[in-house]
Amino acid sequence: MPKLDDIIAEMADCDRQERIDLLLDYARALPSLPERLEAHKDASHRVEECQSPVYLFVELKDDQVELFADAPIEAPTVRGFVSMLLKGLEGATVEDVLSIPNDLVTQCGLSETLGMLRVRGLGGVLRRIKSEVTRAAIERAS
Numbered sequence: 001m002p003k004l005d006d007i008i009a010e011m012a013d014c015d016r017q018e019r020i021d022l023l024l025d026y027a028r029a030l031p032s033l034p035e036r037l038e039a040h041k042d043a044s045h046r047v048e049e050c051q052s053p054v055y056l057f058v059e060l061k062d063d064q065v066e067l068f069a070d071a072p073i074e075a076p077t078v079r080g081f082v083s084m085l086l087k088g089l090e091g092a093t094v095e096d097v098l099s100i101p102n103d104l105v106t107q108c109g110l111s112e113t114l115g116m117l118r119v120r121g122l123g124g125v126l127r128r129i130k131s132e133v134t135r136a137a138i139e140r141a142s
Contacts, residue, residue, distance in 0.1 A: 001088060001089065001092055001096045001099075001100070003087065003088045003089070003090060003091075004085075004088030004089060004092075004100065006088075007084055007087065007088045007108075008088075008104065008107050008108055010022070011084075011108035011109055011110070012107060012108060012109050014109065016109075016112070016113050019108075019109055019110065019113045020077070020113060022080070023076065023077050023080030023081065023084070024076050024080060025080070026079075026080035026081070026083040026084045026087065027071075027073070027076040027077070027079040027080035027083060029083055029087070030069070030071065030079055030080075030082060030083035030086070031068075031083075031086070032070075033055070033057075033068055033069070033070040034068060037057050037068055040057070041053075041055045041070060045057060047121070047124050047125050047128045048124065049120060049121050049123070049124025049125075049127075049128075050078060050121035050122075050124050050125060051075075051117065051118075051121055052071060052072055052074075052075035052078045052079075052121070053070075053071075053072060054069065054070070054071045054075075054078060054082060054121075054125060055069060055070045055071075056068070056069050056082075056125070056128055056129060056132060057069070057132075058129070058132040058133050058135075058136050059136070060094070060136050060137065060140050063093050063094070064091055064092065064093060065089065065092050065093065065094060065096070065097050065133055065136075067085070067086050067089055067129065068086075069082045069083075069085075069086060071083075077114055077118060078118065078121060078122065078125070081105075081110070081122045081125060082125055085125070085126070085129065089129075094133055094134075094136075094137045097129065097130060097133045098130055098133065098134065100126065100129075100130065102123075102126070102127075104126055105119055105122045105123055105126070110122060
């Protein structure tokens with residue numbers, strides 16, 4: 001995924017403060033959850049590993065994955081990471097999403113920037129996206 005690769009490279013090249021500033025920029029840019037999904041913010045869409053209430057929604061349109069998410073403005077690093085993933089995965093296929101490296105958080109330099117608990121939550125966001133994309137692809141194939 002060229003978009004995501006560019007974001008990873010940019011994050012990795014930043015120092016700690018620049019990385020945080022970039023996450024804050026992404027946090028501000030997270031699109032609002034579509035109104036049709038607002039009513040479905042429940043336990044089945046919540047990322048359990050994350051202390052902050054992050055909700056993820058996956059839809060498949062032809063071969064492309066569409067991701068929607070909501071994360072609180074009071075959790076800017078998590079919100080920024082979620083927004084970064086949504087931006088980096090625009091136009092992604094199922095295969096693209098499933099090929100994202102599991103150590104993405106580390107590749108972005110966030111393991112050295114954020115605390116262990118926050119890093120674990122970000123890893124949970126990525127795992128949840130992958131599992132939801134897998135589930136949606138299996139449902140579509142059935």
